[in-house]
Amino acid sequence: MSSPPRTQSPSRFRGRLRHPLRSVHGFLTRHSLLLTWIVRRLLSAFAQILAVVTLLYLFFEIFANHLISEGGITPRTVVSQWWDFLINTLTGNWGSIQVGSGFTINTAAYVGYYLPYSLELAALSLLLTSVAYPLGLLAGWRRGRALDAATQGYSAFILYVPAVLIAFLAMVYLYLPYYYYTGGDIPFGTLPGYIWFDANGGVPTWIGIYGNTSPTGFPLLDGLIHHAWGMEWIVFLKTLLCAAVISGTYTGIFLRYIRGAVSEAIPLSFRQAASARGIPERRLLWHHGGRRIIPLYAFAFGNTFGSFLFIQSIVEYMFDTNGALYLLLYQGGSQLIGGAGGTEENLLIALIFLLAVVIALVSIAAEAIAIALDPTWLTKGRRR
Amino acid sequence: MGRRLDRILRNRALLLGSAILLFYVLVAVYAMIRFRGSLDYIPPHPDVIAGLLLPQRPTLTLFPFHLGAYPLGETGGLGFNVAEALVKGTPWDLAIFSSVIVPTAILGMVVGTLSGAGSGLVDDLLMAVTDVILSIPPFVFALLLFVVVLPRVPTELLLPSFLLGFILVLWAPYARLVRAEAKRVSRKYFVEAAAASGASRSRILFRHVLPNSLTPMLSQIPITLSTMVSVMTLLPFVAIFSSGSVVNFVTFLPSLDFPEWTWTLANGLLGWSVITETNSWWGYTYPIACLMFFGAGVTLFVNGLTAYLTVES
Numbered sequence: 001m002s003s004p005p006r007t008q009s010p011s012r013f014r015g016r017l018r019h020p021l022r023s024v025h026g027f028l029t030r031h032s033l034l035l036t037w038i039v040r041r042l043l044s045a046f047a048q049i050l051a052v053v054t055l056l057y058l059f060f061e062i063f064a065n066h067l068i069s070e071g072g073i074t075p076r077t078v079v080s081q082w083w084d085f086l087i088n089t090l091t092g093n094w095g096s097i098q099v100g101s102g103f104t105i106n107t108a109a110y111v112g113y114y115l116p117y118s119l120e121l122a123a124l125s126l127l128l129t130s131v132a133y134p135l136g137l138l139a140g141w142r143r144g145r146a147l148d149a150a151t152q153g154y155s156a157f158i159l160y161v162p163a164v165l166i167a168f169l170a171m172v173y174l175y176l177p178y179y180y181y182t183g184g185d186i187p188f189g190t191l192p193g194y195i196w197f198d199a200n201g202g203v204p205t206w207i208g209i210y211g212n213t214s215p216t217g218f219p220l221l222d223g224l225i226h227h228a229w230g231m232e233w234i235v236f237l238k239t240l241l242c243a244a245v246i247s248g249t250y251t252g253i254f255l256r257y258i259r260g261a262v263s264e265a266i267p268l269s270f271r272q273a274a275s276a277r278g279i280p281e282r283r284l285l286w287h288h289g290g291r292r293i294i295p296l297y298a299f300a301f302g303n304t305f306g307s308f309l310f311i312q313s314i315v316e317y318m319f320d321t322n323g324a325l326y327l328l329l330y331q332g333g334s335q336l337i338g339g340a341g342g343t344e345e346n347l348l349i350a351l352i353f354l355l356a357v358v359i360a361l362v363s364i365a366a367e368a369i370a371i372a373l374d375p376t377w378l379t380k381g382r383r384r
Numbered sequence: 385m386g387r388r389l390d391r392i393l394r395n396r397a398l399l400l401g402s403a404i405l406l407f408y409v410l411v412a413v414y415a416m417i418r419f420r421g422s423l424d425y426i427p428p429h430p431d432v433i434a435g436l437l438l439p440q441r442p443t444l445t446l447f448p449f450h451l452g453a454y455p456l457g458e459t460g461g462l463g464f465n466v467a468e469a470l471v472k473g474t475p476w477d478l479a480i481f482s483s484v485i486v487p488t489a490i491l492g493m494v495v496g497t498l499s500g501a502g503s504g505l506v507d508d509l510l511m512a513v514t515d516v517i518l519s520i521p522p523f524v525f526a527l528l529l530f531v532v533v534l535p536r537v538p539t540e541l542l543l544p545s546f547l548l549g550f551i552l553v554l555w556a557p558y559a560r561l562v563r564a565e566a567k568r569v570s571r572k573y574f575v576e577a578a579a580a581s582g583a584s585r586s587r588i589l590f591r592h593v594l595p596n597s598l599t600p601m602l603s604q605i606p607i608t609l610s611t612m613v614s615v616m617t618l619l620p621f622v623a624i625f626s627s628g629s630v631v632n633f634v635t636f637l638p639s640l641d642f643p644e645w646t647w648t649l650a651n652g653l654l655g656w657s658v659i660t661e662t663n664s665w666w667g668y669t670y671p672i673a674c675l676m677f678f679g680a681g682v683t684l685f686v687n688g689l690t691a692y693l694t695v696e697s
Contacts (some may be wrong), residue, residue, distance in 0.1 A: 044512065044515060045519075047512060047516075048512075048515050048516050048519045049519075051516040051519075052516065052519060052520060055516075055520070055528075056528075059528045059532045059533070060532060063532045063533055063536065156679075156680065156683055157676070159606060159607070159610045159679060159683070160609075160610055160613065160675060160676045160678075160679030160680065160683075161672060161675075161676060162610075162613055162614040162617040162618065162675075163614060163618075164614070164617055164618045164621050165617065165649075165668070165672060168621075168653060168656070168668075172656060172658075172663075175658050176658065306518075306521040307521075309521065310521055310523050310614070313523075314618065317622065328524075328527075329527075329622050345531075348531070352520075352524055352528070355521070355524060356519050356520060359519055359521070360519055
């Protein structure tokens with residue numbers, strides 16, 4: 001067979017060149033179903049966010065009686081105030097809050113100080129949660145065996161022992177071992193305590209207000225950048241402790257959703273056909289089964305992400321971390337005692353709004369991954 | 385009948401779950417008879433509140449059997465007698481859990497069926513509302529209720545308002561599950577046959593589609609219960625730890641000395657200490673065991689019932 005000529009006329013060459021617009025068109029054609037689904041979901045997520053903001057407005061402006069105190073409710077005042085509230089919330093104009101006596105700070109900046117640690121903790125927790133992948137696969141594959149029974153028992157235990165108690169018990173049993181291991185530091189907070197800093201040359205200059213580290217704000221990353229190995233080890237230990245509690249609890253919830261679904265994803269007929277062709281069980285399990293359940297895991301993660309954040313907020317609160325979810329419960333707790341009102345509610349509104357946005361986006365992203373890996377999800381009627 | 389009974393008797397999960405739930409019902413009946421007139425009140429221990437005394441240790445001994453005044457000890461915080469609080473709390477908690485689970489299941493069932501078997505517009509509208517509810521985690525919604533609504537509600541309406549808030553949030557997962565099942569069922573031949581034989585739309589919906597879409601809904605019941613327990617434990621816990629005491633605490637209960645399991649547990653947690661000698665472990669261990677045992681009963685019952693109904697259908 002003769003090879004194609006190396007020299008081509010300019011016109012023929014132009015015809016074969018993949019124009020960027022042409023490749024975009026090709027991508028859009030290949031993934032049109034998925035893209036349509038993503039656009040629909042984004043639009044519905046925007047509507048959800050609007051509804052959440054409206055609920056926040058109802059709770060904080062109508063129920064908290066602000067309008068009545070400002071001269072009575074009329075439809076006109078309600079609509080104009082709702083519109084202002086909506087625009088301010090969506091654009092991140094969350095006002096300011098009072099921190100300490102007489103010191104106010106912009107709410108968005110305040111949340112910004114606490115956000116990096118929550119992200120860092122979530123990343124480490126999710127990394128540890130990846131243990132659910134082999135566990136769920138093995139339990140669903142070999143149903144009725146010891147591992148399956150243990151997984152079921154663990155899931156049931158986690159279901160009825162509230163996450164707050166798991167975090168509490170972890171704190172009870174880890175307090176003293178941690179204290180002795182680190183030579184006097186306590187497992188609360190994100191950074192080492194003042195006693196540790198005093199014994200190790202004082203607080204470095206790159207740790208600023210509210211324990212915010214520079215230049216990135218991520219304590220683990222900044223410790224690495226500044227080669228502060230002693231502090232890095234303590235921060236890592238504390239983060240790992242919290243992440244272990246979060247992932248231990250969340251894995252129990254996640255496995256409950258996953259276990260039954262694994263056998264659905266890898267039906268008996270599939271196994272029998274593969275065995276009949278002489279494929280060893282190990283290869284069948286990890287190579288074929290492992291791939292088939294990834295979309296299922298992504299889908300389950302999207303559906304249970306709210307639970308993950310719930311657990312993380314509890315753990316952050318219990319371990320007194322420098323995280324944004326700690327703020328949510330701390331402010332909620334303060335207002336449980338003092339009642340709603342004051343500038344603290346700006347923080348609560350901002351955090352709940354951010355939470356709703358994150359949940360909606362992560363849910364869409366997880367489901368999009370599931371659909372991209374297994375497009376039959378779109379035709380199974382599980383989602384609209 | 386004989387075959388059905390035989391299948392029930394061979395369903396170990398159903399039998400064990402029923403036995404555990406029956407035990408709780410019997411305890412509730414006992415509490416209502418034994419503590420008639422004082423069922424909504426546990427006398428707090430004034431010296432424990434003032435921090436003058438450590439909570440009492442459990443006085444129960446098995447060999448020789450002896451109950452004593454505080455069989456399961458005393459909590460920290462308000463200093464409740466743990467055994468009395470748990471027994472008196474049983475009828476209240478059974479009422480609280482069932483008054484949320486039953487209406488949420490019914491509401492979710494109706495919305496899910498209407499959505500699953502309804503036209504495109506009805507389906508889209510109902511599912512949009514469901515998605516909005518699902519996008520707010522239940523604990524955030526409960527926190528909002530606690531912070532904003534409850535302080536403005538009269539004391540006698542606190543508990544009903546709180547439970548109503550739960551119902552407004554927790555029906556959404558049921559609606560999703562029932563909708564998916566109703567969509568599947570409404571394509572079955574017997575539904576088409578009913579439509580062909582002239583059955584009305586409402587008859588098809590509630591006589592044929594709904595009864596055949598119920599089984600997956602049962603699996604949501606333990607999760608609803610778990611969510612309730614989590615939120616009800618978290619709120620008093622957060623409030624107590626934010627203030628360090630139970631004074632001035634806003635509660636969803638009619639009063640601070642009201643016997644309720646999660647409230648007993650929250651008080652028990654206040655008895656924790658890092659020093660082993662002063663750690664009142666009984667204050668939180670027994671309420672946790674009580675909640676877990678009840679949860680196990682509900683889960684086993686629901687799993688057993690699902691297995692029974694699945695084979696039956």
